[in-house]
Amino acid sequence: MPRLVVVSNRTADLRKPAAGGLAVALGESLQKMGGMWFGWSGKIVDTYSEGHPGNGGVDPEVDVQRVGKVTLATVDLSRADHDAYYLGYSNDVLWPVFHYRLDLANFDVRFATGYRRVNQMFARKLMPLLKPDDIVWVHDYHLIPLASELRALGCKNRIGFFLHIPMPPPLIMAAIPEHEWLMRSLFAFDLVGFQSRADLMHFSHYVEAEAQAKSLGDGYFSAFDRVMRAGAFPIGIDVDEFQRLAQGKEGMDMFTRMRDEYSRRKLLIGADRLDYSKGLPNRIKAFREFLEHYPENRKSATLIQIASPSREDVEAYGEIRRQMDSLCGAVNGDFGELDWMPVRYIHRNVARKRLPGLFRASRVALVTPLRDGMNLVAKEFIAAQDPDDPGMLVLSRFAGAAEQLGDALLVNPYDTEGTAHAIQRALTMPLHERRQRHARLLKRIREQDVHWWTSQFLATLQEAHT
Structure with a gap:
């Protein structure tokens, strides 16, 4: 051999x-x-x-x-x-x-x-x-x-x-x-x-x-x-391995903590490297548009955006960090309340063992790169979900994963208004439709793991x- x-x-x-x-x-x-x-x-x-x-x-x-x-x-x-x-x-x-x-x-x-x-x-x-x-x-x-x-x-x-x-x-x-x-x-x-x-x-x-x-x-x-x-x-991805992480101590601790802390909130998650290809400023603008178009989500929907550090000695990366600081601060300043912050922006690495619990506790994942070879976060979010009450994936059509994951809500990340409408649709999607879509998505990522x-x-x- x-x-x-x-x-x-x-x-x-x-x-x-x-x-x-x-x-x-x-x-x-x-x-x-x-x-x-x-x-x-x-x-x-x-x-x-x-x-x-x-x-x-x-x-x-x-x-x-x-x-x-x-x-x-x-x-x-x-x-x-x-x-x-x-x-x-x-x-x-x-x-x-x-x-x-x-x-x-x-x-x-x-x-x-x-x-x-x-x-x-x-x-x-x-x-x-x-x-x-x-x-x-x-x-x-x-x-x-x-x-x-x-x-x-x-x-x-x-x-x-x-x-x-x-x-x-x-x-x-x-x-x-x-x-x-x-x-x-x-x-x-x-x-x-x-x-x-x-x-x-x-x-x-x-x-x-x-x-x-x-x-x-x-x-x-x-x-x-x-x-x-x-x-x-x-x-x-290795679906079984990621699901084992979700059932592990750190994954379950994160899920329980997020579920309890956001029991009265609709939790959305974004998890990316801080890179200009990931479309993070576009995403924050779309979330702002979502709050403006659908005011019933104010004091209710919270986006946790993890942006892991990436080559910040390069000017392009320093600029996107400044953009994110400004955009997230503006959304929180314009919409935030004493007991509610619309965006929780985390500019550091989060341990991989904790991510499945965070994904499972989230109602919606925003995976909206401007261009991406594949994007495995989209597949990890699917693997981490409870099939009886799964969260919904909002996915950029410009990610390679979009060719396989047609049952996600596909969006054009340059279209902030269209992305905002997709976020609302994901949050209000009936349970039976979420279950059907998730079952097909999970089947696909298992077939081509x-x-x-x-x-x-x-x-x-x-x-x-x-």
């Missing part, structure tokens, strides 16, 4: 309880097949011990540890490489462009050089660790050129790639100065996976128009003297290579 080799920007610490379903699923697959997880250690050093090619010396050493059947192989990054590859190209070019925010991209040529340099270094350090029949699964936008660099070193292994963030339309993608090189690099993979059919369509339109790729049917494309396959593989995702991708990768 071949080994599975997972490659990602950061590795998960399999010695600790997993923080999310992805780490659980990949960890299980690695333990089952035997394998290796390779990536950045998370450590930043001033310089590599003896320098670096392009920085005047050799590569960093690989730290190898064994956890059960899994080998964890990590490398440190120098400050210069981290700033160019991670902060620069990955998060100041690819992240904003892939989320349709060309206005926030910084196309500094030094970033592209550092991005390629680190991917070459990853390939050089990974190549000696590979066995001939290993299956290599590369994750996300940080490592788009990795297969191309491995092939240049003579790697013949099956290599798959999964993009966790959205794939932008061709004209937006073409704004990246290195877009041709990036897309050519994807043809070094045997299989490229996307979150949604819309992302797959954007990719196919790009390669056919810009690279003159020939579609061979069934997701196969021919270009650059290679044939590769592309497909949509919507990532899921995170275990389905891993097995489906790996099976398709084996077929694609053959």
